[in-house]
Amino acid sequence: MTDEKAPRPARRGFLKAAAAGGVGAAVLAKPNVSRAQTVTLRFQSTWPQRDIFHEFAGDFVKRVNEMGGGRLRLELLAAGAVVPAFQLLDAVSAGTLDGGHGVPAYWFGKNKAFSLFGTSPPWFGDANQLLGWYHYGGGEALYTELLNDIVKVNVVAFMTGPMPTQPLGWFKNPIERADQLRGLKYRTVGLAADLFAELGAAVVSLPGGEIVPALERGVIDGAEFNNPSSDRVLGFPDVAKVYMIQSFHQRTESFEVLFNKAKFEALPAELKAVIKYASESASADMSWKQQDRYSKDLAEMVARQGVQVRQTPRPVLDAQLQAWNRVVARLEGDASSPAAGAFFKKVCDSQREWCRRVGSFYLRYEASPVIAYNHFFARQG
Numbered sequence: 001m002t003d004e005k006a007p008r009p010a011r012r013g014f015l016k017a018a019a020a021g022g023v024g025a026a027v028l029a030k031p032n033v034s035r036a037q038t039v040t041l042r043f044q045s046t047w048p049q050r051d052i053f054h055e056f057a058g059d060f061v062k063r064v065n066e067m068g069g070g071r072l073r074l075e076l077l078a079a080g081a082v083v084p085a086f087q088l089l090d091a092v093s094a095g096t097l098d099g100g101h102g103v104p105a106y107w108f109g110k111n112k113a114f115s116l117f118g119t120s121p122p123w124f125g126d127a128n129q130l131l132g133w134y135h136y137g138g139g140e141a142l143y144t145e146l147l148n149d150i151v152k153v154n155v156v157a158f159m160t161g162p163m164p165t166q167p168l169g170w171f172k173n174p175i176e177r178a179d180q181l182r183g184l185k186y187r188t189v190g191l192a193a194d195l196f197a198e199l200g201a202a203v204v205s206l207p208g209g210e211i212v213p214a215l216e217r218g219v220i221d222g223a224e225f226n227n228p229s230s231d232r233v234l235g236f237p238d239v240a241k242v243y244m245i246q247s248f249h250q251r252t253e254s255f256e257v258l259f260n261k262a263k264f265e266a267l268p269a270e271l272k273a274v275i276k277y278a279s280e281s282a283s284a285d286m287s288w289k290q291q292d293r294y295s296k297d298l299a300e301m302v303a304r305q306g307v308q309v310r311q312t313p314r315p316v317l318d319a320q321l322q323a324w325n326r327v328v329a330r331l332e333g334d335a336s337s338p339a340a341g342a343f344f345k346k347v348c349d350s351q352r353e354w355c356r357r358v359g360s361f362y363l364r365y366e367a368s369p370v371i372a373y374n375h376f377f378a379r380q381g
Helices: 011-021 023-029 052-067 085-094 112-117 127-136 139-150 191-198 208-217 228-234 261-265 269-305 314-332 338-365 369-376
Strands: 039-045 072-077 099-102 155-163 169-171 185-187 202-204 242-245 253-260 308-311
Touching: 039 052, 052 072, 052 099, 052 228, 052 253, 052 269, 072 269, 085 099, 085 155, 085 253, 112 139, 112 191, 112 338, 127 139, 127 155, 127 253, 127 338, 139 155, 139 338, 155 261, 155 269, 185 208, 191 202, 191 314, 208 228, 228 269, 253 261, 253 269, 269 308, 314 338
Parallel strands: 039 072, 039 099, 185 202, 242 308
Antiparallel strands: 099 253, 155 253, 169 242
């Protein structure tokens, strides 16, 4: 109960007390708002301007710029604006660029373990399980070890954007048998290069923007890039008509966002959080957007550009799995570089442990989508 007879402080006394408080009064009068200038960082993707992958990079940049509250701004550049795609990691490490959007498989030439974080062997059920391992199964610590302690680049990385299974690729004629891959000049990247070499192909690694011209000139006989939307805008249907889908060479892959370590660590905690959570938000949005775009572009290529879509035959898929066994065993026991082999095996062991448990859970837990799809949508005889 309020004591109505209690004396009230005089207004003059209150003002004197506030004045005596000095700094305290100023804090009350003016909220503690940061007046730091905007930090602008140059951020290059490894993708051509028109590719949906560059659009995905832009979706991440948009989130950072909107959540940065005027204090952080990324300036998005397309592949080649400052450095070629395959040089992005070195450019970010050196500070030539402040950040970038790419895939770990592009750094495969520095250490083959990079590809385990991007285009791993097909023991993950899908790319979301790969990201699950990265965030909750020890993958992030292993990638930090690879970047900072083994390759010694000055970058921080955020994995983002789970990709669906990549197609076997584009060819002039269908691939019906594994022996057709022998001697085939074929474009791919990462561990898939070792896989196709094991199958007898002559592998050429090219960035996205160079593939179609090479295919058109006959420098290569076949190629994969990633998905119907990218493949369509890059012009694959103009130089080849056979599109082989389903493959185990790149069953799972994700993007990564890179920042120069010194530039990132100089940011205040709240802006570091903006980058982290923007990468997670963009990852989710990409997984939704690609459902719409990839399915539409595949249908459009068939209807309007005469593309023949064929499933990779089971014998070719089986040959890929057998080749994976040999590639993984060889790299885990790399006699020429025992340290590299030991780290490669360390990552593989971590992934296998995760996939046995998580893969088993989903295979047992989820009802087959094929049964439901056929029930509702397959033509009835």
